Amino acid sequence: MKETLVEGGPEAPARRGPPKSDGGAESARRRKKLVTLTRPWLLLAPSLLVLAGLLLWPLIQVGKLSMQDYEVKFGGGVGTFTGFDHYTDLLSSSLLWKTVLPNTVFFAIACVGLTVALGTLVALLLNRLGAFWRLICSIAILAAWAMPAVTGTYVWIWLFQPQDGMVSQIAGSLGLIDPETTNWFTERGPFYAIATLNVIHHGFPFVAITVLAGLMTIPKELYEAGELDGANAWQRFWNITVPTIKPVFLVVTILSTIWDFKVFTQIYLQPGGDxxxxxxxxxxxxxxxxxFAKNDYGTGAAAAVLLTVLLLLITVVYIRTLFRQGEEDL
Structure with missing residues (x-):
């Protein structure tokens, strides 16, 4: 006779209930992910608010002004909306394409190339000096960086002053020019040559100190191995120094480009630059x-927006280059 299994008896299989829900774990994961995404922005929020107040809001106001005919009146001003008329007039101006943009672009390219080259040479020299002389020379070149742009510009104006400037007198004594009739600041080429010297003198210390910091991180064993392989000084620089501190060169080049594109003081203060x-x-x-001189605030604001757009494009290239370099290093 078959034994009947009693429900709930010792030999009866245990009933399986419905699967337990893992909703709690899923909710915890979502909360953790939300915290991970929002925490950096919460930490950055105070700085972003300050930047928005100092940079974004004035930029919006300049953009708004560039679409108006603005007239200053006692107690305020009145603006008449004109749309993109100022941009149309600006971009169709021969002065912009034949003078303003070429001056801006070629001047920046010359300043950046020469500043980075001179700063790199000075950094290589400092890297070969002992600790004491390196300190002395670093302090000496940093004095040029610490000098205000206004002061430095007047020094260069004094050097090239017509008739009694030191450079004019030396060039006159060598028979290269007539100091009585030569004015370095009236023609475009000499004017920007002096401005380029001024900007290089003011900017190369930053490049030198930054590149020096990168050079000091390169192991000496790499150069010793290069010498054993028969590499000369140029080959060691090009095949060891440049690849090793390439991010440093990228930083100083892009930052110098941004600074030199928006040079104002060194141009405006020179005779004829105002x-x-x-x-x-x-x-x-x-x-x-x-x-401010012609009271055409709309066109002036449009030119400022154009300069800002150019700088933003350079900044985007800078950030993308850094990210790409970081991915290659990984």
Whole structure:
């Protein structure tokens, strides 16, 4: 006779209930992910608010002003909306394409190339000096960086002053020029040559100290191995130094480009750079002259927006290059 299994008896299989829900774990994962995504932005929020107040809001106001005919009146000003008329007039101006943009672009390229080259040479020299002389020379070149741009510009104006400037007198004694009739600041080429020397003198210490910091991280064993392989100084520099501190060169090059594209003081303070000579306008000076000398605030604001767009494009290239370099290093 078959034994009947009693439900719930010792031999009866245990009933399986419905699967337990893991909703709690899933909810915890979602909360953790949300915290991970929002925490950096919460930490950055105070700084972003300050930047928005100092940079974004003025930029919005300049963009708004560039679409108006703005007239200053007692107690305020009145703006009449004109759309993109100022941009159309600006981009169709022969002065912009023949003078302002070429001056801005070629001046920046020359300044960046020469500044990075000179700064790198100085960094290589400092890297070969002992600790004491390296300190002395670093302090000496940093004095040029610490000098205000206004002071440095007047020094260069004094050096090239017509008739009694030191450079004019030396060139005159060598028979190269007539100091009585030569004015270095009236023609576009000499004007920007002096401005380039001024910007290089003011900017190369930053490149030198930054590149020096990168050079000091390169192991000496790499250079010793290169010497054993018969590499000369140029080959060691090109095949060891440049690849090793390539990110440093990228940083100083892009930052110098951004700074040199928006040079204003060194151009404006030189004789003729304050608006009396249109041949030496760059975008910064052109924007200032249009807005504050000619009271054409809309065109001046449009030129400022154009300069900002160019700088933003350079910044995007800079960030993408750094990210790409980081991915290659990984």
């Amino acid at each position: 608006g009396s000579n249109e041949d030496v306008y760059n975008l910064g000076v052109f924007s200032y002259i249009q807005a």
